[in-house]
Amino acid sequence: MKQGVIHLSHNTGRELTKKGLNTRRKLLKSAEKVFGAKGYFEAGVVEITQEANVAQGTFYKYFPSKKAIYDELVQQMSRDLRLFIKQAIEKSPQDDMFRKSFEAFFEWVGENQNLYSIVLQAVIVDKHLYRWYYEKLATGFIKALKETDKHGESKPLNHEALAYSLMGIGQFLGMRWINWEGEEVPKEVLDTAMGMVLHGILK
Template structure:
């Protein structure tokens, strides 16, 4: 991964930071709606209301803004998840809070799904980085839960990708496709599956 973000933010004025963020927000909208290959730098700058020369002060290429956008989106929702989980004590309540924070964040960033899927064709390493970065947080949390006896002693990586898949597809089904929040009943059923499983044992 490049150091573009750190290098470009160093020494920027408040106005410069706002302009840079405006370009990123506009890119998120257009990449999400039209796709990377159908989007031009000219369209991003026109929609953002900045000159092309100004754009190149922050991002040397179209791919550079795409890469930075994915890194920023990843960082933003992982931060929201981290903050939500830190308020809880047990592994179960932490996971529930983390999922809830992600689904709430996703409502205002539905284009995340489209943008991430595009990265398969734009930069496969960036696509892989995105998911591995999410997995790191899950694995750390699962390892801790295993050590404290709150989780079965399974492969933390296997569990992590299973949990990631649940979040991915529940968010896609309701937030991305339906443009709504994940219904409470759906959220409760998801948590039921994660923490109690699917086996149904008849009493008596």
Template sequence: MKAEDPQTDAKAPRTARGERTRRAILDAAAAEFGEKGFHEGSISGITRRAGCALGSFYTYFDTKDAVFRALVTDMSAQVRDYVGPRIAAAPDQISAEREGLLSFLEFARAHKEIYRIIDEAEFVDQAAYRSHYETTVDRITRRLRAAADRGEVRDDITEVHAWAIMGMNVFLGLRYGVWDESETPVEVARIANDMLARGIAP
């Protein structure tokens, strides 16, 4: 019997081939749910997009709900893995926040389905929805507090600051990553970062 991921009820693959199949199913689920939504999307639609048999789906996921939960967790991890290295390479925390937003805007433009999937998670799986945002805020809070210890940002940083930064990034990603691409990610990140560094006081 395959080990299960306690967060998603998904069964972990034991071989490289199994991992490729599971990856193909998750990518196909992103396309299926991103295009049709959770309720209209189907397991048969996912397996058709993945080019695999129905039995292969049930090797790793018991239900449509299970693959959706796994997908929310997977998309959160994809964002983290795409954004994280650029944040880590920045010379200071203010620059790191600019790089974080810039790379998130790039990710959102390449994966527009993320917004529909995460938004639907609020109604399909409240725990996965909350976890997506709470784990993101936890990462931001930890890096801001570390930066405060280094003297790179104000020393009264709290979780409220982290939620504010994440909220800004989420809605800028929606506006300039999904709805409209007329403004360059570099310029959006520059303006937002200037506000973050200096506020909006005259």
């Protein structure tokens, strides 16, 4: 590898220097703002490069198209979110794991509120990417649920069904309070959700 080269661009196959990697990150951050504000179909490469304060030709050194940077953005947000949740729960006791995962999700969404807009657009932009995003998230929940099985702390239920149910709870509570109202999810709301998760609804 050439001296000073530290990264390979997955979209162009180009090896990137530290400076190039920083430019690529700046373009992705700008794309997040532009896609979040204008939507995929209304946004253009020109707006992304203007936001990043780079020449339009620079964009194509890192991404071959608008779709390519959108794909990479969704994948990056997925990786960052999953890592954030993993780090939040990896040292948590089993009986606190679910609450910690919800709290981590809400914290990350609060700091990255374009997530909802950008991911939901994938339903129309690329349904396979949309499915990939949620399948990757579900995989982490399924792994955690299998761990609770090892400790005899959960009922013998379908892990995939439970994973998507938990994701639905987090998704819509975050949407209701963080995305719509710009507020934190109230403690009593999370308490209610956790009561349902841990003890069910019916007496």
